[in-house]
Amino acid sequence: MRWWGWGDDAHAEPPAEHALAWLEGELGGSLREVRRHVALEEVALPASRLPAAVRDAFGTILRDDHEARVRHAAGRSYPDLVRLRTGALEAAPDAVLAPRSHDEVVAVLRACAEAGVAVVPFGGGTSVVAGVDPARGACDAVVSLDLGALCEVVIDERSRTALLGPGLRGPEAEAALGARGLTLGHFPQSFEYASIGGFVATRSAGQASTGYGRIDDLVLGLRLAAPAGEVHLPPMPATAAGPGLRGLLVGSEGTLGVLTQVALRVARAPQEHHYEGFMVPSFGAGAEALRELKQDGLSPDLARLSDEAETRMSLAVAGTGGVKGRLLGAYLGARHVRGGSLLILGWEGEAERVRARRAAALPVLRRHGAAGLGTSPGRAWLKGRYHGPYLRDDLMDRGVFVETLETATQWSNLFTLYRAVGDALRRHAPLVACHVSHVYASGASLYFTFLARQEGDPLEQWRAAKAAACDAIVEHGGTITHHHAVGRDHAPWLVREVGETGAAALRAVKDELDPAGIMNPGKLLP
């Protein structure tokens, strides 16, 4: 991972000329000046304050060199990248500890609790909500707990269950499962770098979670090392044994303890991936089609419906842009389809079932005015599915403020929320686009992308837009996050979502499992 941005240089791809020109028109002014990041050694770090007791006890698994500290100082949010690029970090871990086993995690937590050292669990470091922000809280020092060495894989094929170490990256887990003909089916945009532990700790959703289920649906068991002790819940298909303790630890974002193993439901690896595009007359018509498909059990495994603005932007800039975008425009023109919303659907599984499911869904799509575009837009989307963060890096080089945020709500409230958040964002950014990417029987997610030219202090600019959107979300019945998690960025809004008494219940659990308050300070609940 590039220390100042996303991914590696080999996979970066500069924006096409026509895309840049289109964006210049939308945002106003030239985007031709490129400002790169400072050099790694120019990033200023405070001297390490790690107590000698911790340093001496864990010397073999400790790093505190400049690069290790920088690489664990931030996630991959827009503000994180602004700070990294300018070398002006707010904070950095005093050291990085990389335990190799559950017992070593326990030992680290014990020592840190005794020495008053905060612990920030670190998986892939891809948080976009400051979830791995190296905050000290009330502690004197802070370590980043890199879980990369916890990468066990134990597969119970008969029970379609995998016990996975939290440090496994998405591709590593898929490779191990794929060798047995299985898949987790969990492909968030961060897939290439994010970790299994991060998925579970942040309650993430993958692009195909409409079909395979969100990570919270897949968790059958887990092992948590907390400062107060261990919670070991073996895999269980279902239980009525009291309050949902598994679900309470899923989404706890490292504030209660460290997930050292998770048991996840896995599926048979699909024989076929059939991904295709449709154009629907409007965002509203597309949403109605998706609602009907899901409620009647006819849903594809992936559904991604762009609103009119995102459709225009996609055709001009993103995966289906360039030559393909122009061809698509010509094709639509020839078929007398103007404007409208782009819909990508993905069907996965055994070939005959894919065909039967698709055949059952097509009449519903047609009834809502969907015009088939064939598999080309689907293949283009698959090819570019992890590419968004690279594009962000390029745009940031050119002084663009580019950010995304997501929410979810019931179907009956979807367009009220869509308009409210869109209106709030348009006061801060000229280009606001949205898509529905996860569909449920009772509602759907909304994922907003917004762009503006950087103006003034980029962090202040970000704060104002983010606050406006978050206020609009909680005021209009959305959840503060559908799959990015809470971290530090959403923490001020979480209490408004769960209420004072709900927050008090969560704090009581925190106080019980982490009495010294060393676990990931400042996240979830302020």
Add this chain to the structure above:
Amino acid sequence: MRWWGWGDDAHAEPPAEHALAWLEGELGGSLREVRRHVALEEVALPASRLPAAVRDAFGTILRDDHEARVRHAAGRSYPDLVRLRTGALEAAPDAVLAPRSHDEVVAVLRACAEAGVAVVPFGGGTSVVAGVDPARGACDAVVSLDLGALCEVVIDERSRTALLGPGLRGPEAEAALGARGLTLGHFPQSFEYASIGGFVATRSAGQASTGYGRIDDLVLGLRLAAPAGEVHLPPMPATAAGPGLRGLLVGSEGTLGVLTQVALRVARAPQEHHYEGFMVPSFGAGAEALRELKQDGLSPDLARLSDEAETRMSLAVAGTGGVKGRLLGAYLGARHVRGGSLLILGWEGEAERVRARRAAALPVLRRHGAAGLGTSPGRAWLKGRYHGPYLRDDLMDRGVFVETLETATQWSNLFTLYRAVGDALRRHAPLVACHVSHVYASGASLYFTFLARQEGDPLEQWRAAKAAACDAIVEHGGTITHHHAVGRDHAPWLVREVGETGAAALRAVKDELDPAGIMNPGKLLP
């Protein structure tokens, strides 16, 4: 509901002569002597100790007559019925309060917390784990909080969501939903009397939950009145906003507060119910077929696979017994099927989809040796699906110890657990039968029925058998309960399942939401 047993006299049906004869052979000795319960007025109750402050404040919603107190003194477990029938209750509520609104619940909790009065939420009163046991705990008095008047219904058809009052009985909720072409799809054996609040508070599963989902899968939101305040989580299709607070309150069994409203996912009412029977060569073969169907997305909505012992018992005694049972025996004889396991499958939905799903599943069933018995056993099962508790009443009249318990585990552990629990029970009862009734991708439930002649103190006899089974369950990797909940009966085993640290986390939530410890003392965690 008959105060001493289940249901009402109009629906009781005495066991057939041939069934009694068969049972006499299995259990040894005559079952012809019938001992009925004492008269209602013979049930001994202690004088009410309700503080005057509570009595004066809630006179309009209070009852403390003999019948009301007896009717709220017990659930419908075997020990409950033993105590009711002999008139020897351990405890009774000092009064019954029936609030008519969320605000009235809040007022009751406030007054009871101030006066040191324990509160036992009471829905349908059908708990089989002493979940509505009127224990005082450390309080001076105890009230039963009858939620029958909280029976609001607000339907959001577009979002396939219903906001339901906790006091609605199963049939009331289904009637309201059915009028709009919808169903909750939740049909536990207690359906005719159990309440919506009870379903959610106990994390219940219905007979068709393999298709419609357990109640925990259906909860989208809820409102909880706790002594410390209110937790109001509006319906939300999905969220990544921190630990699972909804799931933490689901299954809290009245120990944290009172559910005053729940938002549940509902489905389109099925056009067709296709229920049918199969005979499979063995319990093991049937389980393999169900595992394959579920893991490959071909599962029916209801699957109920009896082991060989339950198959024999069903044919002799239960829903498919009598003339039908003998005809079935003759039919199987003619087809040279001997012994084996009875499998009932139910398919619900739109007629064409039912046909297509069934057609896709039949090859898998045939491959595992299933022989079709047609729809007659399916119809018989549907007809008798709520009848078990009536049969229990009749058998108890005849001095039979009859009890059920359930667990679940991963597929890879299913037969280890099956043998361990069966072996433990056979040391206490000559007749032990089992079925799989809920199927998941990673595992399945096991539901045991066991019968013996009552011997010595029936409560001691029960305790010994129950403890042996529960020990076997936790020692062999099962959950202490798949859908009956924890209540008082399973509380000693819950800590073994969730561990000391897990239990401490749950206690911390309890202490936060119910600082005076008035909510349903003695349940969940001892």
